[in-house]
Amino acid sequence: MSGENLETKSDLIATLVAIVGPQNLLTGDDLESYEQDWRKRTQGKSLCVVRPGSTEEVARVIRVCAAARVTIVPQGGNTGLVDGSVPDASGTQVVLSLRRMNSLRALDPQNMTITVDAGYVLQLLQEKADEAGFLFPLSLGAEGSCTIGGNLATNAGGTQVVRYGNARELCLGLEVVTAQGEVLDGLSGLRKDNTGYDLRDLFIGSEGTLGVITAATLKLYPKPVAKLTAWAGVNSLEEACQLLSMAHQFMSSSLTGFEVMNKFSLSLVDKHYPHLRVPLWEQVPWCVLIEVSDSESEEHARGLFERLLEKAFEDGLIADAIIAENIKQAQDLWHIRESITLAQVEEGFNVKHDISIPLSLMPDFVREADSAIAAAVDGVRFVNFGHLGDGNLHYNIQAPESMRGKDFVEQYEEQIGRIVYDTVGKYQGSISAEHGIGSLKIEKLTRHKSPVAVSLMHSIKKALDPMNILNPGRVIQVQSFF
Ligand code: FAD
Ligand code: 2HG
Ligand code: ZN
Numbered sequence: 001m002s003g004e005n006l007e008t009k010s011d012l013i014a015t016l017v018a019i020v021g022p023q024n025l026l027t028g029d030d031l032e033s034y035e036q037d038w039r040k041r042t043q044g045k046s047l048c049v050v051r052p053g054s055t056e057e058v059a060r061v062i063r064v065c066a067a068a069r070v071t072i073v074p075q076g077g078n079t080g081l082v083d084g085s086v087p088d089a090s091g092t093q094v095v096l097s098l099r100r101m102n103s104l105r106a107l108d109p110q111n112m113t114i115t116v117d118a119g120y121v122l123q124l125l126q127e128k129a130d131e132a133g134f135l136f137p138l139s140l141g142a143e144g145s146c147t148i149g150g151n152l153a154t155n156a157g158g159t160q161v162v163r164y165g166n167a168r169e170l171c172l173g174l175e176v177v178t179a180q181g182e183v184l185d186g187l188s189g190l191r192k193d194n195t196g197y198d199l200r201d202l203f204i205g206s207e208g209t210l211g212v213i214t215a216a217t218l219k220l221y222p223k224p225v226a227k228l229t230a231w232a233g234v235n236s237l238e239e240a241c242q243l244l245s246m247a248h249q250f251m252s253s254s255l256t257g258f259e260v261m262n263k264f265s266l267s268l269v270d271k272h273y274p275h276l277r278v279p280l281w282e283q284v285p286w287c288v289l290i291e292v293s294d295s296e297s298e299e300h301a302r303g304l305f306e307r308l309l310e311k312a313f314e315d316g317l318i319a320d321a322i323i324a325e326n327i328k329q330a331q332d333l334w335h336i337r338e339s340i341t342l343a344q345v346e347e348g349f350n351v352k353h354d355i356s357i358p359l360s361l362m363p364d365f366v367r368e369a370d371s372a373i374a375a376a377v378d379g380v381r382f383v384n385f386g387h388l389g390d391g392n393l394h395y396n397i398q399a400p401e402s403m404r405g406k407d408f409v410e411q412y413e414e415q416i417g418r419i420v421y422d423t424v425g426k427y428q429g430s431i432s433a434e435h436g437i438g439s440l441k442i443e444k445l446t447r448h449k450s451p452v453a454v455s456l457m458h459s460i461k462k463a464l465d466p467m468n469i470l471n472p473g474r475v476i477q478v479q480s481f482f
Contacts, residue, residue, distance in 0.1 A: 009047065011068075012047075012064065012065075012068045012070060013025065013027070013047075013048055015064050016048065016050050016061060016064060016094070019050075019052070019057055019060045019061055019064070020050050020051060020052050020053065020057055020061070021053075024050065024051040024052070024053065024100065025048055025049070025050055025051070026048060026049040026050075026051070027047075027048045027049075031046060031049055031095075033078065034046065034049045034075060034078065034086070034095050034097060035086055035087060035095070036086060037078070037080070037083050037085070037086045038078060038079050038080065038081065038142075039081065039345070041083070041349070041409075042083050042086055043086075043089070044086040044087035044088050044089055044093075045087065045088075045089050045090070045091040046073075046087040046091070046093055046094065046095045047070065047087075047091060047092050047093060047094055048094055048095070049094075049095040049097055050094055050095070050096055050097070051097045051099065051100045052096070052098075052100065052101065053100045053101060054101070055101075055175060055177065055183055055214040055215065056183075058096070058098075058101075058177045058212055058214050059177045059181045059182065059183055060181065061094070061096060062096075062177055062178075062179065062180075062181040062212065062469070063180070063181030065094055065469060066179065066180065066181060066467060066469050069467070069469075070092065070093070070094055070469075071092070071093050071094070071468070071469055071470070071471075071472050072093065072094050072095075072096050072212075072469055072470055072471070073085065073086065073087050073093050073094070073095050073096065073208065073471055074096050074098065074149075074153070074208035074212045074213075074470070074471060075095050075096065075097045075098065075099075075150075075208075076097075076098055076099065076118065076119065076146060076147030076148075076149045076150030076151075076153070077099070077121065077142065077145040077146040077147045077150055078145075079142035079145055079146045079150070080150065080154060080435070080436070080438060081352065081354070081435045081438075082432070082435050082436050082437060082438030082439070082440040082441060083438045083439045083440045084154075084207045084208065084436060084437070084438030084439065084440075084471065084474050084475075085150070085208070085438075088439075088473065096212060097119075098117075098118045098119040098147060098149045098212070098213075098214070099119045099147065100119060101117035101118055101119040101120075101149075101214060101215075102116075102117055102119040102120050102121065102124075102147075103116070103117045103120075104116050104117075104120065104128060105117065105187075105215060106217075107128070107132055108189060109132060109133075109134075111189045112134065112219060112220040112221070113172060113189040113217050113218065113219060113220060114128065114129060114132075114134075114136065114217070114218050114220055115173075115187055115189075115215060115216065115217040115218070116148055116215065116216060116218070117148075117149075117214065117215050118147060118148055118149025118152075118212075118213045118214050118215055118216065119147050119148075119149060120147060120148045121143075121144070121145060121146070121147055121148075122138060122140070122142075122143040122144075122146050122147065122148060122151060123143040123144050125148060125218075126138075126139070126143065129220055130223070132220075133223065134220035134221060134222065134223060135220065135221040135222065135223045135224065136170070136218065136220060136221070137160045137163070137164040137170065137221055137256075138151060138156065138158055138160065138164075138167055138170055139158045139159050139160050140156060140157070140158035140159065141338040141341055143158075148216055148218070149212075149213045149214070149216070151167045152167050152168075152171055152174070152203075152204050152205075152213055152216055153203075153204075153205070153206065153207050153208050153213055154167070154205065154207060154434075154435065154436045155167050155168050155204050155205035155434070155436070156434060157387060157390065157392060157433065157434030158387075158434075159257050159259060159291075159334075159337075159387060160256055160257060161387060161389070161390045161392075162255060162256065162257060162258055162387070162389030162390055163253060163255060163256040163257075163293070164221065164256075166434070167204065168201065168204045168205065169219075170218050170219050171200065171204060171216055171217070171218055171219070172188060172189050172190060172191065172200075172217045172218065172219060173186050173187040173188035173189060173190070173200060173216065173217035174186050174187065174199075174200045174203055174204070174213055174215070174216050174217075175187050175213070175214045175215040175216070176199075176203050176211040176212065176213055176214065177211060177212045177214055178211050178464065179210070179211065179464060179465035179466070179467065179469050179470050183214075184199065184211070186199060186200055187215060187216075187217050188217065189217050202460065202464075205436070206475065207436050207437065207438060207471065207474055207475050208470060208471040208474065209461060209465065209470050209471045209472075209474050209475045209476070210460070210461065210464045210465060210470065211464065211465075211470065212470070222295070224256075224293035224294055224295055225294055225295055225296060225297055225298070226293070226294045226296075226297060226298035226300070226301045227256075227291065227292070227293050227294070227301070227327075227330065228291070228292045228294070228298070228301045228302060228305050228323060228324065228330070229257075229289065229290070229291050229292075229323070229324045229329075229330035229333050229334065230289075230290045230305060230309065230321055230322065230323045230324070231279055231280065231287060231288070231289055231290075231321065231322050231324075231333050232280075232287065232288050232290065232309070232312070232318045232319075232320070232321035232322075233280040233281075233283055233284030233286070233287050233318065233319040233320045233321070234284060234285075234286050234287070234288060234317065234318055234319060235284060235285060235286075235319055236285065236286065236363070237260070237286060237362065237363040237366055238363045239286075239316075239317045239318070240260050240286050240288050240388060241359055241360075241362060241363060241388070242315075242317055243288060243290075243312055243317045243318065244258050244288075244359070244388055244389060246308060246311065246312060246315075246317065247290055247308060250304060250307060250308040250311070251292055251304055251308065254292050254293055254294055254295075254301070254304065255290070255291075255292060255389070256291045256292065256293040257289065257290065257291030257389065258288065258289075258290055258291075258387075258388055258389030259288065259289040259337050259385070259386065259387060259388060259389070260286060260287075260288050260289075260384075260385060260386060260388035260393075261281075261286065261287050261288075261289070261337060261340065261384075261385040262285065262286055262382065262383070262384040262385060263281055263282075263284070263285050263286065263287075264381050264382055264383055264384075264398075265340045265343075265344075265383045265384060265385040265396075266278050266281035266287060266336070266340075267281065268340065268343035268344060268346070268347055268383065268398075269336055269339050269340055269343045271343070271347075272342075272343045272346040272347065273339055273342075273343060276332070276335060276336050276339060277332075278336050279322060279333075280319075280320055280322075283319065283320065284319050284320070288388065289333060289334070289337050290305075290308075291330075292304060292305055302323070305323055306323075309321050309323070337385075340383070340385050340394075344383055344396060344398065347398055347405075348398070348399060348404070348405030348406075349399065349404075349405030349406050349408065349409045350383065350396055350397060350398045350399065350405060350408075350409070351396065351397045351408075351409060351412070351413045351416055351417070352394065352396045352435075353394070353395040353396065353397075353417070353420045353421070353424075353431070354386075354392070354394055354395075354432055354433050354434055354435045355392070355393055355395055355420070355424050355429050355430060355431060355432075355433055356390065356391045356392045356393070356429050356430045356433035357391055357393065357424065357427050357428070357429035358391060358427070358428055358429070359388075359391045361427045361428065361429075362388075362391065362393065364427065365423060365424070365427040365429065366384065366393070366395070368423055368426075368427075369395065369419065369420055369423045370382060372419045372423065373397065373416055373419055373420070376412075376415060376416070376419060377400070377412050377415075377416065378400060379400030379401065379402060379403075380397050380398070380399070380400055380412075380416075381397070381398040381399070381400070381401070382395075382396075382397060382398075383396040383397065383398050384396070387433075387434075390433070391433075392433040392434060393433075395420060397416055417444070421444055421447070421448055424448075425448055431444050431445070431448050436475070437474070437475045437476075438474055438475070439473050439474050442473065442474065442475065442476070442477055443477070445475070445476065446477065454476070457475075457476045458476060458478060461475075461476055461478055462478065
């Protein structure tokens with residue numbers, strides 16, 4: 001059936017029902033989990049939610065929507081933090097949920113690759129890899145519900161980047177449905193392939209604005225023989241950075257995680273989840289979480305760790321430290337770190353900045369941004385934590401105790417954002433290290449990227465999605481082309 005004949009909304013819905021089946025086309029008022037963002041800041045309204053079950057169905061849905069000039073919002077687990085995966089309030093957009101596409105397509109132990117549909121949940125993939133005797137290293141707090149398609153569309157980072165890189169580095173091949181509804185089969189398991197422009201890397205990190213990812217071939221790694229985790233208290237961010245350099249020196253490629261958390265962020269975890277028993281937080285302004293993965297033995301890992309901590313104590317870099325005695329203790333420490341985002345939600349609305357800064361400039365950046373913000377808004381509370389090993393800080397600001405979170409965000413988000421992003425610019429950083437641009441930072445992208453970069457992005461969008469069908473109003477602002 002040709003989309004061009006579709007004249008009304010009900011024609012379109014009937015055609016989409018014919019493609020995905022009535023049970024996989026959702027309309028009505030009960031679609032909060034698809035229409036509201038994870039932080040509950042934005043409530044959109046869709047024309048409908050379609051849940052295709054195959055690549056061919058995705059392609060047909062896109063062709064029909066394109067012909068009807070109806071725009072599409074691709075969605076995975078809807079855990080994104082920049083308002084990129086929910087529809088706007090117009091009631092005219094189709095949410096294309098990939099969650100039904102959750103098959104494992106192939107596992108090639110010799111090639112050390114796994115190929116899955118885009119809707120495969122990250123944690124299930126980690127488990128599948130583990131069962132097969134491998135490691136899939138991407139790891140983040142939302143792993144129980146985020147999907148591989150979403151991870152690649154946002155080029156997700158997480159807690160293992162210091163060793164294994166972002167989602168981009170873990171991906172060898174992609175299957176993508178284009179804005180014209182054609183299928184690009186790039187599901188290669190090749191580690192080397194220099195045949196023209198790298199289309200895979202163009203789609204990774206494009207947040208659903210250039211094509212819909214329907215499957216991916218991903219790298220698997222050998223499982224480490226032993227993993228050890230330590231939690232240390234440090235007296236300043238400078239010392240945390242010096243400890244990181246020392247950890248690189250002592251651990252080399254065995255260093256798999258290096259996270260930092262300021263006192264206030266841990267106080268929130270302690271306040272809202274006291275049963276998690278946050279160690280050391282009251283005694284020091286910052287804590288770090290260090291993880292080592294060893295390919296030899298637990299003794300070897302412990303030896304490395306003890307030498308690092310001894311030297312760090314000697315040099316006065318750490319105030320106190322504990323090494324997890326077993327896997328359960330290590331998991332508990334990680335759980336504390338992963339609970340900061342949730343503790344922030346419990347505390348109320350807040351302003352988030354997901355930034356990266358060259359490590360050598362990080363402490364100066366924080367000092368300068370902290371004092372400019374504290375001068376602008378009395379009583380703000382700084383929730384600073386993140387992936388120090390990658391130079392990536394979640395520089396979040398909680399409302400003053402005297403103010404309602406919602407009022408704070410409405411009144412100050414813009415002003416604080418300006419201070420943070422101008423300071424990020426001064427310190428040669430990025431306004432988005434891992435969460436992406438979505439619609440939340442779309443104006444900031446134009447302000448903080450070079451005009452040449454913005455113009456090239458504009459050309460790429462126009463070339464790949466000339467009708468602006470895919471996730472309009474996200475990443476890059478373009479006039480509606482149709
Ligand atoms: P969604 O939220 O559904 O979508 C995200 C974007 O990708 C949207 O623009 C959407 O249109 C697009 N998209 C989704 N699927 C597809 C597809 N198949 N094809 C094309 N486009 C698609 N992020 C990090 O990088 N590191 C972290 O450590 C981290 N920790 C988090 C912790 C918590 C508690 C939460 C709530 C979020 C965290 N995130 C983190 C953010 C989020 O989980 C990631 O961005 C994740 O990769 C999004 O996956 P998703 O499947 O939920 O995608
Ligand atoms: C994390 O590292 C996530 O925990 C979420 O990227 C960060 O809540 C945040 O700002
Ligand atoms: Zn993060």
